[in-house]
Amino acid sequence: MLLRRLLRTAGWSLGTVLAMAALYVGTAAALMLLPARGDEPVDARGERITAFVVSNGVHTDLVLPLQTAGIDWRRDFPPSQARAAPADAAWIAIGWGDREFYLNTPTWADLTLRRALGAVVGANPSLLHVSWLTTTQLRPDSTWQLSLTPAQYARLAAHVRASLPEGRAVPIPGAHYGANDAFYEATGRYHLFETCNSWTGRGLRAAGVPVGRWTPFDLNVVWHLAPWRP
Secondary structure, eight states, X not given: OHHHHHXXXXXXXXXXXXXHHHHHHHHHHHHHTSOBOOOOOOOTTSOOEEEEEEESSSOXXXXXXXXETTEEHHHHSOGGGSSSOOTTOOEEEEEEEEHHHHHHOSSGGGOOHHHHHHHHTTOSOEEEEEEEEOGGGOOGGGEEEEEEOHHHHHHHHHHHHHTSGGGOOOBOXXXXXXXXXXXXXXXXXXXXXXXXXXXXXXXXXXXXXXXXXXXXXXHHHHTTSEEOOO
């Protein structure tokens, strides 16, 4: 009798978890098909600024020109704060995420259950991960192109800067994945409903780019974007 009750309880618990997971994924899929559309007027003759979104299949970054339209990211994120940023870097890739996950999970082999659960429940502060890139480092199969007006680009830049504590970029000493990157303190906490891709999506929506109304997964971010054709 006791075993039967335990099995019934386990079955209900498993069913509840699966139902919640299905609801989470289903909501993300439904909102992906109902994008928030920008109100920026179309002017083919006006100035356009090229930027990108890149994805590794799980995580997305914004890729912005290192210097254009009066915005010079070298003032916020000096390339000298990398171990060896490319001298000819033309782009800066910026992503937001969970501090513990970022610093201690450079590869999927480093992922542990404790770190995964900590990220899901919002147990840790967040960071920005910044990389300085050349055009040749962008891969067409994982890059989506944005064509922005100066006003749109300014709003996207404001979204990034709003993620810096008191608007200042504070580097994490000695924290790097490779030669061309660095980590910085950030505002907010990563959790199940505010993921790295949610951060990217909020920036795109603020800029008036058509994107899913909620973007917990990378697919939600890039679904309505144009693949890069170099």
